[in-house]
Amino acid sequence: MTFSWTPHRFAGGALALDVANSVILRFDAARTIDRFAEHGQMDAFAAAASTFSAEKALFGELVATPPENRQGLIALREAIDRYFRQRTLGTNNRQLLADLLDAVADALRSATSEQSLESATAHSSLALISAPQPERMKIxxxxxxxxxxxxxxxxxxxxxxxxCGNRVKASRHYRKQKDDHS
Structure with missing residues (x-):
């Protein structure tokens, strides 16, 4: 299956969140899709992030992650999702923060350049950790x-x-119309 990395796929507002969001329907086991599991999609993501990411001016043209660093980027992605999802839900778990910082350190140590996807994602994560208004992060x-x-x-x-907004509104409208005609 091939995907198109459209501007919507970069709606997170930060590269780290866009990377975390590369898993579609994360909590629906029957429908979840890991877009990075598809051959070539991690490389395509790096190219698209250079155009669509809200932080493109900070990182410039991103370099694709070499094969030997891909598992590290996946580990970083999962640590980002776990930590920021819990923080957004009101749980500030020190162990999740420590895990994220370990993943950031690993990504920075193995990064081939400052413009590599893993390095940029690590820097984006650090900026989010220290963001002055953490309540602005939502699910x-x-x-x-x-x-x-x-x-x-x-x-x-x-x-x-x-x-997403249109889908919810259309679904609500459809249910209302269906209820009105019942």
């Missing part, structure tokens, strides 16, 4: 992705209004 009410709410009044509930 999408539709797809479960992590994202930064950069709205003025902090009222976003979807990672991307054009995709």
């Amino acid at each position: 999408c009410g539709n797809c479960g992705w992590l994202f930064l709410d950069k709205s003025k009044n902090r009222s976003r509930i979807w990672c991307d209004m054009a995709v």
Whole structure:
């Protein structure tokens, strides 16, 4: 299966979150998809992140992760998701933070350059850990992705209004129409 890395796939607002969100429907075992498990998709992600990531100006043109570092990037991705998901849910677990920092250190030690996907993801993670407003990180009410709410009044509930917001609204409208005609 091939995927298209569209701007929606970078709705997290930070490269680290976009990497974490490379697992689709993470908590639905029957439908979950790890996009990095598909051959060539990790390389395609690095190229697309250079264009679509909210942090593209910080990292410039990203270099694909070499085969020997891919497991390290996956470990970093999983540590990012575990830590920030729990923090968003109100649990500040020191062990999850330590695990994330270990994964960041490993990624930085093995990175082939500052522009490598694993190095940029590690730096993005560190910036998120020290972000001045951690309450701006949220979990999408539709797809479960992590994202930064950069709205003025902090009222976003979807990672991307054009995709997740529309799906929720369309589903709600369909159910209302169905109930009205029953």
